[in-house]
Amino acid sequence: MKIILKSFLDFAKNNGFIIASSLSFYFILSLAPFLLFLSSIFIFLISSYTQYYDVVVQKIALIFPPMFKSMILNIIQPLIYEKISYFSLALYAATSLSYFYILDAYINKIFKINRRRPIFELLFIYMILIAIVMVLSVAYLAGVFAPIEVVRKYLMNVFKFGVLYDFFGTYIIPFLSLFIVSLLLYLILPRSKVKLRNALKGAFFFALVLEVLKRLFIIYVVSISRLNIIYGTFWGYIAFLIWVYALFCTFLIGAYIVHNLENKNLK
Numbered sequence: 692m693k694i695i696l697k698s699f700l701d702f703a704k705n706n707g708f709i710i711a712s713s714l715s716f717y718f719i720l721s722l723a724p725f726l727l728f729l730s731s732i733f734i735f736l737i738s739s740y741t742q743y744y745d746v747v748v749q750k751i752a753l754i755f756p757p758m759f760k761s762m763i764l765n766i767i768q769p770l771i772y773e774k775i776s777y778f779s780l781a782l783y784a785a786t787s788l789s790y791f792y793i794l795d796a797y798i799n800k801i802f803k804i805n806r807r808r809p810i811f812e813l814l815f816i817y818m819i820l821i822a823i824v825m826v827l828s829v830a831y832l833a834g835v836f837a838p839i840e841v842v843r844k845y846l847m848n849v850f851k852f853g854v855l856y857d858f859f860g861t862y863i864i865p866f867l868s869l870f871i872v873s874l875l876l877y878l879i880l881p882r883s884k885v886k887l888r889n890a891l892k893g894a895f896f897f898a899l900v901l902e903v904l905k906r907l908f909i910i911y912v913v914s915i916s917r918l919n920i921i922y923g924t925f926w927g928y929i930a931f932l933i934w935v936y937a938l939f940c941t942f943l944i945g946a947y948i949v950h951n952l953e954n955k956n957l958k
Contacts, residue, residue, distance in 0.1 A: 707947075883953075
């Protein structure tokens with residue numbers, strides 16, 4: 692608990708709120724290209740399993756609060772029915788790589804590392820992360836959808852199975868997705884060796900807190916907030932900005948937790 696409190700204070704003291712707003716701004720600019728880049732690769736990998744396209748897209752949208760689902764789906768779904776050119780794919784990759792470069796700089800600032808990575812080294816790490824995400828995604832498909840086809844033939848109590856599957860897809864998969872991605876970022880981005888157990892703790896904090904914040908954010912927007920009255924038809928974009936800002940505040944605090952745990956081990 693002391694580590695979490697210290698990490699929050701470090702985050703606030705080192706202009707963490709301003710940095711989170713900066714990351715949020717660049718994230719909004721690169722969100723569509725990055726999602727298009729990931730989705731186009733993913734759709735290519737599962738091109739032989741078109742019956743699972745809609746399910747995959749729905750699972751991607753679960754990472755965000757429900758009120759942003761249509762916004763995210765509008766970005767990804769066209770890829771299911773329209774093919775993009777290699778030039779567009781390269782453009783999406785370049786745009787999302789520029790954001791990855793900014794994120795790398797901020798994370799290393801937290802770890803008090805002033806050396807910048809060469810662009811080719813950063814590109815290599817970026818492609819490794821993309822490859823890992825793709826492998827994990829395909830493994831998820833193989834591990835979840837394949838057994839379903841077998842189980843459906845023999846499982847009599849479809850209702851209970853459906854409830855269990857919905858719970859797994861709604862709560863467990865988004866948590867694990869956030870946990871794995873943040874773990875990889877905490878391990879790979881710092882230009883110093885990070886112990887696995889410290890990165891695990893930081894990633895667990897990020898994924899858990901973000902899932903809790905997601906539920907609270909839903910309650911806030913639906914029951915308390917008057918954003919729709921103040922901003923009218925633009926309220927969805929304002930709410931999305933607030934959510935992205937909360938996401939990066941949590942991610943940066945998680946990075947400070949990893950950094951402080953590393954320093955504690957050195958003492």
